[in-house]
Amino acid sequence: MAYATKQDIDDRYDDVNYPMMPDPGNQDEEIVDEAAIEKALADAAAEIDPYLAVKHSLPLADPPEILVRLSVDIALYRMVADALGNTEERRQRYEDALKTLERISSGTMVLGIEETEASPNGGVTVSGPGRLFSRSTMAGL
Numbered sequence: 001m002a003y004a005t006k007q008d009i010d011d012r013y014d015d016v017n018y019p020m021m022p023d024p025g026n027q028d029e030e031i032v033d034e035a036a037i038e039k040a041l042a043d044a045a046a047e048i049d050p051y052l053a054v055k056h057s058l059p060l061a062d063p064p065e066i067l068v069r070l071s072v073d074i075a076l077y078r079m080v081a082d083a084l085g086n087t088e089e090r091r092q093r094y095e096d097a098l099k100t101l102e103r104i105s106s107g108t109m110v111l112g113i114e115e116t117e118a119s120p121n122g123g124v125t126v127s128g129p130g131r132l133f134s135r136s137t138m139a140g141l
Contacts, residue, residue, distance in 0.1 A: 001059045002041040003048060003071035012072050040079035044071040051101035064111045070097040
């Protein structure tokens, strides 16, 4: 699940040079490559999720706004790195996003949503009352 959309990118930054592709209806024109944008946003979410999974059950029902910002910065870095080259500012935003995710993962920064206890090895943890029926209580029946 992506944490941001193209509109979120547009709302945050004016200077985005999106990857372009030939217009299928007119080969002489170029249009924004929406698929590349969606892929970059999906990749950003995939990069964010392992950090969040340490403290939270995924997918998040209502992701906080900070994840939108982090997703936009990661997606822009990845998208532009693939297509047009990166600026020092974008690289710094990306590195800052990763540092923020590390703080969230370590617990020194909280998202303001309920944390869940991560189970060891990524498995499922089940808890409940003790057993009512066992071999000893059922003996003789």
